[in-house]
Amino acid sequence: MPTLLEVSGLIAGYGETRVLHGIDFAVEAGGVTALLGANGAGKTTTLRAISGLARRQGSILFAGEEISTLATEEIARRGIGHVPDGRGTFLELSVEENLRLGAITRSDREVGADIARMFGYFPRLRERIRQQAGTLSGGEQQMLAIARALLLRPKLLVLDEPSFGLAPLIVAELFDILARINREERMSILVVEQNASLALALADHAYLLETGAIIMSGLARELRENAAIRRSYLGY
């Protein structure tokens, strides 16, 4: 499969603090890549660097184009749908407005149809369409955030800890839907997770991040069998 995103020698941080010390990884078109690591490893910073929300240096090639010097909004317009840490809901706006914002840069006439297709994945959003988004539960807000990012019609969906703060049943449902989205929409996904077993079940490739450096990478099913990973991250 061709490479959609290729990150090399990425150094990133905030102000004077350096969080990432030159990391390399890639996301294949049509695949699901997981970035694993403990709390504070630099996973969110990696995603923020890709979207231009953290100070960064090094090369980020997306669909063949260098995006490491572009502004966040231009990177989004190139086709990266980023569901940020904390979900980034427009709390004061309605569910419908949140969805319309996902498609705000589009001028085609298929937005309505795309929103309807999102209701296929997330039926609960349809019931809550007029509600203020801040009143949704955490799981519903996560679904709204994913639908919002998909409405951009991105080439790559980027997810920052989609399981965070959600009940196990909701998380299982959410990851099933993500697998469907990957299959049915042929959507390439880069997912960051602390919950390694979940992420390794969804992903086909994975990287392990520790204090700003990648210490292991490979096929997800091989990493699942790896003794060190099992001990430190899977807990069995």
Add this chain to the structure above:
Amino acid sequence: MQALWHQIFSGIATGGIYASVALALVMIYQATHHVNFAQGEMATFSTYIALALIEAGFPYWLAFLATIIVSFAIGVIIERVLMRPMAEAPVLASVGVFIGLLLIFNSVTGWIFSYSVKAFPSPFPETSQFLGGWASPHEVGATLVTLVVLVLVYGFFRFTKLGLAMRAAAYNPVSSRLVGIRVGWMLALGWGLAAAIGAIAGMMVAPIVFLDPSMMSGILLYAFAGALLGGIDNPLGAVIGGFAVGVIENLAGAYVVGPELKLTLALVIIIAVLIFKPAGIFGRVIVSRV
């Protein structure tokens, strides 16, 4: 009784002016969390532009339209050139810039157009048989113009894509950028719209109070009181607050404190709101679950 109605109606007319300026203040406050103290001076400058155009022979409504467009452009340019580099600056630095802007507009207005008081024409007739004695045609006309502006602004924010993008940028700049909204331009547009609304307020109030470089300073204080009363983060609340302050001011000026002490009333309202209801009457309570 007729006198009372007259006072109430002129209160609504001037309240409409306060409501417009209050709306302009709220628009910039929502996007930047700063109150643009120079809003009034910018509006005065715009009103002088209108006067210059009218004196140069432009028909009133053409001058009106041209002034709105020029004011919009001035607002956009101020945001791009002056405010944008200040985006990351501490609050006091921004306040300094606003006050500097106020002084600059005040002096530039005086320098270009002179400090002498000038009459400004009303587009509405002097008298009208329909209205009897209890409102002047200009008061009615200015109120209608204000209402049209408010409805247009509301419709723009509520029903257009650009309006939605501007609201989103004000509420959540990071998420807005992640969906591809050019937040910097939304801010500039907000400044442009606020300047255009201020210009309309200036052109509507100038025939009542006469035009001089400090024409809007008292009005800005009332508008600020109205915005606080209704809720500085709530456009509709600020508009209602502006009308309410207009009526309160007129009634109090006529029956309670007399015209000399009217301006103090704005301060009393501001202080009372800040002490008793800091979020304003319609201040939004954000419902949120995590």
